[in-house]
Amino acid sequence: MSLESMLIVASVIFCVGLYGALAQRNFIAVLMSIELMFNGVNLTLVAMGRWLAPYAVQEQLSAVLTGQVFAVFVITVAAAEIALGLGIVFAIFRSNESVDLTDAASLRH
Amino acid sequence: MATGFTGLLTVTVFLPAVAALLLGVGAVRGDRNIRWFAAVVAAADLVLSVIVFVSFRPGGDQFQLVDRFDWISVETMHASYLLGVDGISAPLVMLTGLLGLCAVFVSFHISHRVREYFIWLFVLQTAVLGVFTALDFLLFFLFWEIELVPMYLLISTWGAGRREYSAMKFLIFTILGSAFMLVAILAVFVSSGVDSFNMTSLLEPGGALDATRAALPMGLLFWLFFIAFAVKLPTWPVHTWLPDAHTDAPTAGSVMLAGVMLKMGGYGLLRVNASMFPEQLQTYALPVVALGVISVLYGAVVTLRQTDLKRLIAYSSVSHMGLVLLGLGSVAAVGGALSDAGLTGAAMQLFTHGTITGLLFVAVGILYEKTHTRHIPDLGGLANRMPVVATAFLVAGAASLGLPALSGFVSELLVFFGGFRAFPALTILAVLGIILAAGYILWMLQRTLFGPRPSRWDDLSDASPVELVPVVLLVVSIVAVGVYPAWLTDVFRDGLEPIVNGYNAGIAGVGR
């Protein structure tokens, strides 16, 4: 369970999320994929923080947890984005009776 | 370095702009009043510009009537509002005033959006005057750019034919040229010892800009500037905007375009390329002159084919402006007291061509007002229907083909004098151009003024008194220069003296 392995796991989740965000039709599915990306980031952050613990301990204590703090904020912001996202989902749904992103392409060229 | 604040130039330059502002806010109402208001303002500006010319003292400081204050003065950038005239610019200022008045008078017949028309005309005049008087690169470039928009609108609004295409073409060409100039100006700016846009300090001998600290190779700078000015001049092969712009512009537009705006190119060549890059100019004299001679012959040859009066004059301008390059290149043969013949010729050519082509366009404008055609085959035999216009055509044509006692001859002769010292063979080629000039001018006169007159021109009226004003003004100026040119050449030579001395000393301006 080395740092690298943790980072790799994180990046896999992140990239899977990216793929989903790019390749899904359903707005909600895209939102879910974006959540995956955020989880990947969080994993990285926490891993980094943990890995830096000894150094941080020496330097100043707070930094040990900087990674976790960051993760907390990411989670919160993600929640906020979901909230707004759902609002827009409604808007989209109201205007063209579907949450399929491929239908919402009136603005182009 | 020039300092002080006389105010005369500032007034001269900005009087038209102020007038434009007054028109803009509607201080003057009614087309007729606007016309006469414009006439009065233009006349006042002519008087001012003449005062500028007269109060310039050859032999005094290099730059006189200086107006200066710091404009931008921050760590990274120093630019000043710096106006001043030297022997090169003083006559051109007067020329601008003169043609400005003519432009107004030939525009009296304009009845479509009169107010806007004169606003743009005045903005244009201020811009051109600014270019000739600005001694700070930033200011120079500012005026240089300002002039684009009014000209664009003049052509595209009050023009004829494919006016929008021509206007856009004119604009794109010029902006492209000035884009190159901008790069060069910036390079000069960042490499100038004084770290400023001040031309006068750049012009000081042993000057501010030295090749070692130049952001770009001096040669490249030279060519960047050259392209910008060559487009304006215009030089083959970047001339194609001129015929279109001329053909479709309103008369006043053509007058200003050919009369003063082409001169901005020549002025720039003298002020920048010849003054600040003497060694480069000498190094590249051959290509420069070659371009000039090509323009002379090519322009003349193509002119022979034109059937539209304005197009014809436009191409003849290409041909005549080529002589400016020839005169410029004459510095390749430096040394001796005669080095300034070519440069003086080039400078003179700017002035004389301004008046001559101005007169030609005025005449064409009047003609077009009466006949509503510029297609030469449709015309003919107009001489005894409209003797005044015919006389104008004759004088301008004769001057344009370099007939002595008219202004064109002097400048051409000087250019040839200078050019022959440097490039005999090319100069001889250029001299052959005057035969072609005789060819197309006489052909034009023959087809428009002489020969049998189509019956539909039987009841043409001659120029009205209002139209007479510009004709008289320009004819007088053409003859005055032709009969006794010294009053003009002495001023020009005074302005060119530093350059020439520099060449004679083997070092000049900033091109160390």
Next chain:
Amino acid sequence: MIAEPLVWAIFLLPVASFLLIGLVIRPMGASFAKVAGYLTIAALGVGFILSLWLLRSSAYHHTVYEFAPHLWLDLGGASIEMGLLLDPLTNVMLVVVTGVSLMVQIYSLGYMDGDEGFARYYAYMSLFSASMIGLVLAVNIVQMYVFWELVGLSSYLLIGFWHNRPSAAAAAKKAFIITRIGDVGFLLAIIYLFFHAEEFASHGLNALHIPHIWEAAAPIAAGGAGIVAGGALLWLCLGLFAGAAGKSGQFPLHTWLPDAMEGPTPVSALIHAATMVAAGVFLVGRFFPVFAESQAAMMVVALIGAFTAVFAATMGLAANDIKRVMAYSTVSQLGYMMAALGVGAYNAALFHLFTHAFFKALLFLGAGSVNHAAGTFNMMYMGGLRKAMPWTYWLTVIGSLSLVGIFPLAGFWSKDEILLESWLAGGPVPASISLLVFVLLLVGVLLTAFYTYRMVHLTFHGEFRGGGERELHAATAAGVPAPTGATHHVHLGESPAVMVAPMGILGFCAIVAGWIANPIGVTSVFGLIPSHWLTEYFASGLHDGHHAPPFSIGIAVISNVIAFAGIGLAALVYAWPRPFVSRDPLSGGGPLHTLLAQRYFMDHFYEDVVVGRLFYRSVVGITDWVDRNIIDGLVGLTGWISRNVGSLIALAQNGQVQTYPLVAAVGGLVIIILYLALG
């Protein structure tokens, strides 16, 4: 003695009258037109008196007036000055110009009477006289060039005076452009001189000051500066000669002169016979010291001159337009003068220029008077005018005989001296060349005599053949445009006194100008005038002006015999045994006649082949095509490309939201890859 202002007055008076007429009288309208005439005549009259005074005071006190020139244009190194060069050549030319001009102006009062452009005519005439006087007075080569071009302009204006005639407008243009071609040579010569300005200055000379140019050309041995010599000198001379040839209609630049007859006849008399065309000769004479230093140049001048003398005369044989005949004879006579200069007969050449001015002007005025009566210039429709207009007839005969060079008329003396000097071959050119010239000139005499008789006969003898009336009918019948000068009003009768009187005066000169001005052996006019006065006077203008050779009976007899032979020949063809009726016997001459009538097809060659096909259609056409399609085409192409590249990129903007981050991600990856690849 004479003061400088007075000399300038000779030049400035016509200028003044030009300005007055142009700016004041013309705008006032036709009612005041007559004033223009009187004004011009007054100006020239005063000028004439002044120039006589100048000549007299210069000749009798044997003084050469030298007034310091005035600075016109300062070029730092060399300066262009305007001044007076009052050497014998100038002084005599002044008298000729003002004198002939005066006569012509008076004559024009009658001839141009009632023409709508009366004032304009006199304005142009004043302009011309002024320019011509200025040309003669010039001390600076640039100054000379200035007026050189101005006479060209006034010639242009006057040839195209009746500018509603396409032929007139075309002729004017042709005249200007062809002379311009020659002028380029002149201009290049000037530029070349300026090229040496510093060298001149080092000798304390001004490269553009004519006397200095003489000095510079003279070899050091001869006390000159020897700045220009050898090949350079030759080119200089050729440049100058090109200018001269253009103006004086020397081969191959002669084609404009016959067409120039489109102008009013007095114009032809003054400009295209007496004065302007002689300017070429004047130019070469002016720079004779320079030419004299280059044998090659002299040979060119001599041969071209002699050839032109014959060549033009042959074309004179086949011309039917009386003015064209005279035009060819003018070209031919100018050829005599050039040839004379070529063989070094400076005095003789100028002497001939002097006499020729009178009798040729007279002849043209005669033609004008004839046209006034017959309403045409075409000799085929004249004939029998002798009875109708005796004065004109006799004066024309005098002029003709003088032209042919019959003893003792003016033409004889000058032509005789030319022949004599070329025979003696004392000039700089090799004797062989000189003799060749002599032979050619004799041939010229024969031809001159022939066509002159033909002209007189067809015009005045025989029966009247209907004049302009008939001609116009014929033209309409043949469906060709009305020929120039042909009018319907034909009133056979003598012209008014105002026209005849000047002719009379000129006629008198044509008789006496020879032996009074330049008597041989004995002094004339009760010993007032020494022998060879005029030529000696001319010679005094040169440093090494050589004296005129003694009169040679032999040459005189030969030339007269040949002249009479020519007349006799012509009489055999036209008068006796079969008098001329309507068809020119020579036109049976087949191709030869066609060749002559078509002026050796040179106009055709110049205008259709060289200008039309080669230049206009090929060079101009191709260049124009390039300009429109290639150079301007590139501009269009650039715009097209930038526009379409834009819309191409816009295609990626397909509205699918996820495309956008995809592109962004790809961009990011590309950046990374580039970094890793390029380091």
Next chain:
Amino acid sequence: MTAYDLFLISPLLALAALAMLVIVVDLLTRRTGLLVGVSFVGLAAPAALSVWQLVSLSGSGQSELMAEGSVVLYTLSIDRFALFFNFLILAAVGLVVLVSNDYVRRIERLQGEYFGLMLLSATGMMLMVAADELITMYIALELTTLPLAALAAFLPNGRSSEAGMKFLIIGAISSALMLYGMALIYGLTGSTRLEEIAVALAAGSSSGLIPFGSMAALLAVVLLLAGFGFKMSAAPFQMWVPDVYQGAPTPMVAFLSVASKAAAFALVLRVFYIGFDALGGDWWVLLAGLAALSMTIGNLVAISQRNINRLFGYSTIAHAGYLLVGVAAIATAGGEEAGFGPSSVLFYLTAYTAANLTAFFAITCIETRINSSEIADYAGMLRRAPFPAIALALALIALIGLPPTGVFIAKIHIFAAAINTGESLMTWLVIIGVVNSVISAYYYLRVIRVMFLQPAIHTERLRASWPVNVALGVAALCMLWLGVAPGAVLDAAERAVVVLVAGG
């Protein structure tokens, strides 16, 4: 949390409070005029507080406000740089509020939310320009983006919703990428504070094998750029711009195009000039490349546009390119010239803000009346709405970079900075830049031509309420003033960027 901390963040608090106040006011009374009035006048508070901060800053000789035991300074730095942008943002939001006066009337309800969200977004921007710590930056970025996303979708039509959706999704994805980059930076340097990052990188970036010293740094920089590029609307992260500009409410677009762009550039300047100072040699090339790409794509595509908002979308991309030229012009020499590049960016942003606001305000005036943003419908505008038409024309001339407008000076200054670096690559970049401005002239002038030359389809005059006209006039005057007398702002810009280049 000391009182001084409150003083430090007082402008932010004031602005946030104002946002909530507006919403409350909207709940109490539905009067647009009142809302506009409250929001506009209320802006005086944050402005005044910023002035106070500026005064006390210049009072203390330091480069930024300091205090013992202050906690917010861990994540914040109140310096001239931040304050410069504070004023810029406040001015922009103020004018946009004014100009919304007519526009918001098409949203009968929720006008309070409209203004509230705008003010909240402005709060985020002000936080963003002051933040010197990654977490705070991230939060600020989101606080800027989310309200704008909401506003983009605010109009009751499909296009608006679509614009909002695109803005949200793309924003989310790019911020996720950026987050990963931040995580890497944190892992590599052990801190999220720029100063410490700089120190660590300076110590760490030894191996010259990989650019930026290590793969992590490289990836981090690229991913960060993905996030910032989205906000800067720089290629290749620009593709959302035209669509959002076309679909979203025009005043919001005006705000988006200037304020959020400015904030983003502030962010970039801070992060790269302070955080990645040690890596300067590596990243300026990257930025130069993006600059060239943005300019070219923006201008070329703009040529073929027929909708004016879309046109401005592309034009803003192009201008992001010009701005990046300034960012990339990192002074190799240091010393007096060091601040040349960044200061030129600041001035350009100011000038661009004035010009672009003028343009969008004019567009708003016209669009509010004719309900169309197709260029074709602008025919004869000079007759129908002289004031907006002339203002728009001036703005277009400015955006070409012609005098007498601020952008003219700004362009010269920014290009001068580029050439001043002495790098031949930068000189070429400048040449690309000037050629691009030539291309831009083509499509900008097309609009002027339509307005001035083509005959109007309808002839009735278009009138706007006085607040709109005032906003338009002020913006236009600023635009011209910056062209005639740029000295003051240039000076301010130079002093603002000292904190970036103090290191040298």
Next chain:
Amino acid sequence: MWFESLVFWILSVAAIAGALGVVLVRDLFRSALLLSMVFVAVGGLFVLMNAEFLAVVQILIYVGAIAVLFIFAVMLTRNVQQGNMPNRLQIPAALVATLLLAAMIATAVTTDWTTLAGAGLESKGQIAQTQAVGIPDAAELAGAGLTAAEVENVRSGGLADLLIGDFVLPFEAVSLLLLAAAIGGLALARGRGR
């Protein structure tokens, strides 16, 4: 140690598998369920890295979020079974994702992460410097010469202190953010202008 590794492997496999499921499964229900599984697994990994508090936050917030997502998925998707269809960008998207993954893995592997962490060792060499990311127990930390308070702080994570301490500003800002999101979301959901 082997136990930690085992747990780590199980959790990571679960997380990755779940993530793949989320994006590949056609049925929106299932993908949502899988997403929650990913969250739980990630939470487990947090615990494994002694971020218990964070793990709790993760579970709590995301469970709520997922619940909401469920509702919307049901409400707004016509055919939930086929609700999770891919668009035409699969291949490029996959390509990009793979390349980026490669870059990230390369980063993780090639970068010398010890530059800083290692820097700490000289002074506090007592900490067993392993390549492991595991729970440092009390003894380990005490051995590092930390005071009891510090040890406590490190172990039980004084997140709260930080959130109202150094990071108070983002903390306040994030509250604004939530407010903005709420306002925006409500405004949009409530239907504008009608």
